[in-house]
Amino acid sequence: MLGAAATAYGQNPPPGGYPPPGGYPPPGGYPQPGYPPGGYPPQYPGYPAPGYGYQTGDPVSTGLEMGFLYGTSAAWGIGTGIWIDSEAEVKDPGIAIIAPVVFGAVAPLGVFLVDRFAFEEGMPEGMPSSMSTGILIGAAEGLGIAGIQYAAADCPEPDADPPICDEWGFKGLGRSVFVGSTVGLGAGIGLYYAIKPAPESNVLISSSLVWGTLIGSFFGGGASNIHDEPEFGWGRTNDAVSRGGMIGMNVALAGAIGASIAWTPSWEGIGWMWGGMAIGMAGTTPIYFAYLADKELDPRRGLIAQGIGGIVGLAIPAIVVAPKKVGIGAAAKQTEVARLADRPVTLTSLGLMPVVNGLGAQASGLW
Numbered sequence: 001m002l003g004a005a006a007t008a009y010g011q012n013p014p015p016g017g018y019p020p021p022g023g024y025p026p027p028g029g030y031p032q033p034g035y036p037p038g039g040y041p042p043q044y045p046g047y048p049a050p051g052y053g054y055q056t057g058d059p060v061s062t063g064l065e066m067g068f069l070y071g072t073s074a075a076w077g078i079g080t081g082i083w084i085d086s087e088a089e090v091k092d093p094g095i096a097i098i099a100p101v102v103f104g105a106v107a108p109l110g111v112f113l114v115d116r117f118a119f120e121e122g123m124p125e126g127m128p129s130s131m132s133t134g135i136l137i138g139a140a141e142g143l144g145i146a147g148i149q150y151a152a153a154d155c156p157e158p159d160a161d162p163p164i165c166d167e168w169g170f171k172g173l174g175r176s177v178f179v180g181s182t183v184g185l186g187a188g189i190g191l192y193y194a195i196k197p198a199p200e201s202n203v204l205i206s207s208s209l210v211w212g213t214l215i216g217s218f219f220g221g222g223a224s225n226i227h228d229e230p231e232f233g234w235g236r237t238n239d240a241v242s243r244g245g246m247i248g249m250n251v252a253l254a255g256a257i258g259a260s261i262a263w264t265p266s267w268e269g270i271g272w273m274w275g276g277m278a279i280g281m282a283g284t285t286p287i288y289f290a291y292l293a294d295k296e297l298d299p300r301r302g303l304i305a306q307g308i309g310g311i312v313g314l315a316i317p318a319i320v321v322a323p324k325k326v327g328i329g330a331a332a333k334q335t336e337v338a339r340l341a342d343r344p345v346t347l348t349s350l351g352l353m354p355v356v357n358g359l360g361a362q363a364s365g366l367w
Contacts, residue, residue: 056122058196064200069128070108072135076181077107079139083174106109127192129202134188135181137253140209142180144246146173151242191257200324201260203270208256209249211277211314215307216248217241218281222304264325265318272317281306282314284299 080095080104081100113153115123146168153167197205224240265273284305291299 008046009195021163036296053169054315058126060122060200061128065125065128066111066123067133069111071110072132073107074104074136076106076139077103079174079239080103080107080183083171083178086171086174090209094255109189125187126197127244128197128199130192131185131188133202133206134184134186136184136206136209138180138182138184138187138196139177140180140213141184142176142178143173143259144213144242146176148239148242148246151238160224170183186229187242195261197260198264198324200265200267200270204265204273205253205256210254211273211310212252213245214248214277214281215310216251217245217246218303218307218310222301222307236281241360262327266322266324269321269323272321276313276315277310277315278316280309283313284309 021351079098081098081103083097084099084103111128115128149172150167220240220243221237223244224237284302287302287305288299291297291302
């Protein structure tokens with residue numbers, strides 16, 4: 001008769017069985033050679049010490065992800081200091097450098113303190129990049145709004161000293177970027193708790209800001225045609241490019257956030273998407289030879305072809321390159337059952353075991 005026991009380091013015989021030579025083992029089994037006092041087996045990587053459970057929280061963010069947040073927070077602090085100097089109209093360089101240096105140091109220090117003391121093991125994976133992404137989105141929105149205002153501003157008395165214009169100027173630009181980036185930080189934190197995007201998803205969202213702005217600007221520039229409305233001239237293109245870039249950025253941003261709910265790209269996929277957009281835009285540049293041959297055509301229409309090339313270049317890698325995960329909740333933490341299921345069963349020992357009216361065998365292992 002052959003029997004198998006599930007106990008890892010010692011098995012009493014069933015009722016009626018015969019004790020092994022030397023009597024029954026003590027509770028917990030005999031310590032095996034090389035084990036520390038108390039009979040516990042040596043600890044393997046990833047297994048808890050006796051009496052402690054597995055860690056069931058979210059994975060901790062990596063140093064690279066934290067570096068992303070440190071960099072964006074430092075940029076936010078420096079930009080805030082420069083804006084404060086512009087509001088205060090500080091002219092002395094020795095004084096003007098104080099605010100950017102102080103804010104540029106305090107912001108990363110605040111990130112360090114939160115990471116160190118607000119979380120037991122550090123910020124969870126996805127949170128630092130979500131915060132960084134929020135800052136970048138807000139800053140991009142503020143910059144885009146200021147750019148549209150500048151392009152559409154009128155100067156009723158441009159020859160005055162100084163020129164009289166209704167544009168915001170640098171102060172308005174600083175206010176717009178500061179408000180946008182600060183609100184974006186809060187939105188990034190909300191994004192993390194709403195869908196818990198993976199770092200790859202946050203990089204995709206950040207990249208969409210550049211992709212959408214470039215493609216939208218190309219479409220906007222291509223839509224402005226001096227031959228259809230010659231009285232506007234090339235000045236019309238500035239407004240069209242600004243508005244097109246703003247629209248394209250927000251369309252791409254919405255698409256990237258929506259896709260991140262059920263689709264997590266791989267790092268390879270993101271890299272190929274950058275390369276695909278560049279190849280698509282560069283590959284459509286020969287279209288301008290047609291405009292050189294016919295002077296009656298407006299070469300700005302070629303920008304539309306380049307925008308389409310960029311979209312195709314982005315779409316192909318997104319479809320072809322295998323993503324990291326697919327499905328609702330793809331970026332959510334892995335469950336304890338799934339983590340245990342991924343571990344292989346390790347056989348540690350084989351031995352004989354007495355059973356009723358016979359001799360059996362027992363196997364010990366780790367799982």
